[in-house]
Amino acid sequence: MLYLVGLGLSDETDITVKGLEVVKKAARVYLEAYTSILLVDQAKLEEYYGRSITIADREMVESNSDEILRDAATVDVAFCVVGDPFGATTHTDLVIRARELGITVGTVPNASIMSGIGACGLQLYNFGQTVSMVFFTDTWKPSSFYDRIKENRTIGLHTLVLVDIKVKEQSLENMARGRLIYEPPRYMTVGQCAQQMLEIEEERKEGVYSKDSLAIGAARVGGKTEKFVAGTLEELCAQDEALGPPLHSLVLLGRRTHELEHDFVREFAVDKEKWTSLWKAEYDRQ
């Protein structure tokens, strides 16, 4: 049997009791390690779970899934995913392949950033579609997120912006020369995300948001050092130090808000007076 096991958001103790039983008993344990990370390293997980773990990178999952599924019709394989197995990234193709091979699939759900972000104090009911932000380069600045945010904001909804992580990436030069040397991991910050958002608004000029639009920066959601900073997009460009280490995410507010949410989030504001005055002017709408 193939088990997709969610590990939750933060450390080794965020696995569920059910998930831990699966991991302890499985014949093989994989960790999907290219769409998100925990705040603890592999050694810590292995010690806590009492199991050795094989890291499954993108290439393995996408091109060599039969190795993951080997013998899974007769033995149990645990495929561990940070967050929820069907959260920010789905592993639909792995499940479809398992079905083709006659392998039963079980899921052990866990917290995902897509629900955990509710800890920032905004009602999850008022979130629209989630978008992703990738690291811009000089020549590649994909801006489809801007159209999605426009759709959400037109109907008054908040947008969760999930930010890029780069692990096991090769430089162009190393790739060209076929050298399997990887760059150090990079994690986008709230500041970088806010800057890229403003850069695209500057370019597209459709007034989807502005430097004065309210947003919340989130760091290490669900962890002991979870941190929220609320402010305008311009203010959030300079709050990375306050937010601290990865992972970060950003929420751009929609106008559909409640007074309780104002009170709750104000605690996190860079400038509480400014937060309240902008909120009253533009966000206090149903």
Add this chain to the structure above:
Amino acid sequence: MLYLVGLGLSDETDITVKGLEVVKKAARVYLEAYTSILLVDQAKLEEYYGRSITIADREMVESNSDEILRDAATVDVAFCVVGDPFGATTHTDLVIRARELGITVGTVPNASIMSGIGACGLQLYNFGQTVSMVFFTDTWKPSSFYDRIKENRTIGLHTLVLVDIKVKEQSLENMARGRLIYEPPRYMTVGQCAQQMLEIEEERKEGVYSKDSLAIGAARVGGKTEKFVAGTLEELCAQDEALGPPLHSLVLLGRRTHELEHDFVREFAVDKEKWTSLWKAEYDRQ
């Protein structure tokens, strides 16, 4: 300290290892039991957690929260919530009240239906705002969900419809006579939800969806007996037996879909040929 502890979606083993430690050590343990339920009863939870649990009904949480927060500046109180503490219902006011009393608040996240629904095979990225469906009466048929679904469908997004549960409700007669006699709990089914949706479309006639719109009925998401049935809204009116016991939820599809999702969900279809032909005609769009 006040801990908001998510219990996950299904049974006593869905609590996280971190959450279980909090529950075992807390001075008092409450279970919020009016917005959702686990598939196991209180006695089972108490036995597994090794703790006695106080059920917190709506009245206690909304009007008597100071009892829940009593001494929480000096002792640990665990407030357990089915799913994620900030999932389908937020407990924003309890947290704000705790802050006013100088009580530190910690959160132990867990799976929520709002992310767990990803197990149906549709990408969570393409879900719009979530809506709630309450039991209609002869005189009260709130239809604001229809406007929300219209917004989602206009931009091609899926809608998760969370269905009503009624626990500890009094009949009008018992309420009028001041008798504290409660009706048996009621859980809305996918069939009832689909019927009410079609009833409102019939009334409003804005063509937001029709009896041929594709949807997925979900039952006991995240549990061992998790079940999905896919079909048209009309088909789903008659699938309650196939879906089995509560809790149910429904997903109404938006047009923004991928071929992989078609293949994945087709497995659950009442009528696979019909599913594919309707999908190809209306849903195969980016």
